[in-house]
Amino acid sequence: MxxxxxxxxxxxxxxxxxxxxxIREQGIDRPGVAEIMxxxxxxxxxxYKHFAxxxxxxxxxxxEALERSDRRLxxxxxxxxxxxxxxxxxxxxxxxxxAPGAGCAVAALADDVGRGNDRLRSAYRRQLERYIENLxxxxxxxxxxxxxxxxxFSALVGGLVLSRAxxxxxxxxxxxxxxxxxxxx
Amino acid sequence: MxxxxxxxxxxxxxxxxxxxxxIREQGIDRPGVAEIMxxxxxxxxxxYKHFAxxxxxxxxxxxEALERSDRRLxxxxxxxxxxxxxxxxxxxxxxxxxAPGAGCAVAALADDVGRGNDRLRSAYRRQLERYIENLxxxxxxxxxxxxxxxxxFSALVGGLVLSRAxxxxxxxxxxxxxxxxxxxx
DNA sequence: ATTATCTATAGATCTATAGATAATGC
DNA sequence: ATTATCTATAGATCTATAGATAATGC
Numbered sequence: 001m002x003x004x005x006x007x008x009x010x011x012x013x014x015x016x017x018x019x020x021x022x023i024r025e026q027g028i029d030r031p032g033v034a035e036i037m038x039x040x041x042x043x044x045x046x047x048y049k050h051f052a053x054x055x056x057x058x059x060x061x062x063x064e065a066l067e068r069s070d071r072r073l074x075x076x077x078x079x080x081x082x083x084x085x086x087x088x089x090x091x092x093x094x095x096x097x098x099a100p101g102a103g104c105a106v107a108a109l110a111d112d113v114g115r116g117n118d119r120l121r122s123a124y125r126r127q128l129e130r131y132i133e134n135l136x137x138x139x140x141x142x143x144x145x146x147x148x149x150x151x152x153f154s155a156l157v158g159g160l161v162l163s164r165a166x167x168x169x170x171x172x173x174x175x176x177x178x179x180x181x182x183x184x185x
Numbered sequence: 186m187x188x189x190x191x192x193x194x195x196x197x198x199x200x201x202x203x204x205x206x207x208i209r210e211q212g213i214d215r216p217g218v219a220e221i222m223x224x225x226x227x228x229x230x231x232x233y234k235h236f237a238x239x240x241x242x243x244x245x246x247x248x249e250a251l252e253r254s255d256r257r258l259x260x261x262x263x264x265x266x267x268x269x270x271x272x273x274x275x276x277x278x279x280x281x282x283x284a285p286g287a288g289c290a291v292a293a294l295a296d297d298v299g300r301g302n303d304r305l306r307s308a309y310r311r312q313l314e315r316y317i318e319n320l321x322x323x324x325x326x327x328x329x330x331x332x333x334x335x336x337x338f339s340a341l342v343g344g345l346v347l348s349r350a351x352x353x354x355x356x357x358x359x360x361x362x363x364x365x366x367x368x369x370x
Numbered sequence: 371a372t373t374a375t376c377t378a379t380a381g382a383t384c385t386a387t388a389g390a391t392a393a394t395g396c
Numbered sequence: 397a398t399t400a401t402c403t404a405t406a407g408a409t410c411t412a413t414a415g416a417t418a419a420t421g422c
Binding site for chain 3: 187188189190217218219229230232233238239
């Protein structure tokens with residue numbers, strides 16, 4: 001059942017999309033090649049005609065997840081009156097907390113990338129820089145805007161990962177609320 | 186080469202110590218039973234006389250790493266004039282960033298615990314509550330001290346994990362400095 | 371003829387167990 | 397006699413490859 005070249009490109013994309021979701025949900029180490037291929041509607045044997053290795057897919061999937069995070073930021077803020085509020089309210093929402101597979105890769109993969117290879121760390125740094133630049137703009141630019149942007153984004157990431165790790169829903173909500181309402185001030 | 190009961194208890198502790206360090210360095214999934222036992226100076230066969238399963242060791246090692254984080258906080262702050270500054274300065278130091286295996290487990294294991302089982306999440310929540318209570322005290326108590334404690338700790342955790350994940354040393358230092366100097370204000 | 375995917379499997383790695391060994395402790 | 401650790405290995409799982417199949421595209 002061979003597909004056309006165009007179909008193959010779509011298949012490739014589908015594998016990367018599935019993987020980019022699974023690694024945010026399960027971490028970089030857990031999802032196996034067979035699991036990812038099955039979720040993409042394929043058998044695992046064909047995998048190596050698309051990727052040189054599992055590591056290669058993970059790197060592509062990480063890059064895709066990070067770029068998707070950037071597109072999300074623009075969707076949320078491009079037309080917003082108060083872009084910082086729009087972004088922070090989504091970032092620290094229960095919806096975002098409860099759907100890591102569709103959420104910010106900078107938060108979901110922070111610890112994994114900290115232990116990862118150069119390709120992962122480089123993609124991660126590029127996306128973090130984009131986040132910081134955007135927040136800097138939201139904060140009006142000026143003298144200490146970059147420093148404040150870094151502080152605000154650190155609090156958002158920290159609040160989100162903490163809210164996901166605790167087993168007490170009330171505490172989890174409290175964390176989201178506390179960081180959201182202060183908005184780093 | 187049998188050891189005494191007392192020796193066995195020490196061996197058990199040594200295995201847990203090694204594991205608590207390795208999981209902070211490599212993540213919860215990576216270090217294998219054989220690797221941990223070898224680092225503890227043992228062969229892997231004896232492992233199951235100490236633990237029911239690998240999961241069981243990981244849970245004990247996570248609990249140990251979290252409690253160690255609490256002891257560290259007290260060492261740093263019990264005699265400090267400005268306990269918040271003493272804690273934040275260590276938390277966001279290059280030394281802490283560069284030695285995750287000996288550092289705060291709440292940061293090193295945040296994403297892993299978010300994907301983990303109830304035992305891990307429960308231990309994590311208990312340690313996070315202790316951190317918050319202590320920071321609340323450092324902030325002088327009062328009306329909004331708890332909310333501010335949550336905000337400050339979120340920024341510390343976020344700043345640390347971001348500084349570890351990026352591949353640019355200058356940016357990494359900048360993140361530590363930005364969050365440290367603002368101290369959540 | 372080429373190639374995208376499938377079936378089948380080799381080889382490596384990892385958890386867990388079985389049985390042997392040798393020192394402890396009743 | 398009991399038991400802490402060791403050697404050896406079973407069984408499962410995972411990455412990667414080989415060869416077959418069937419549709420594309422020169």
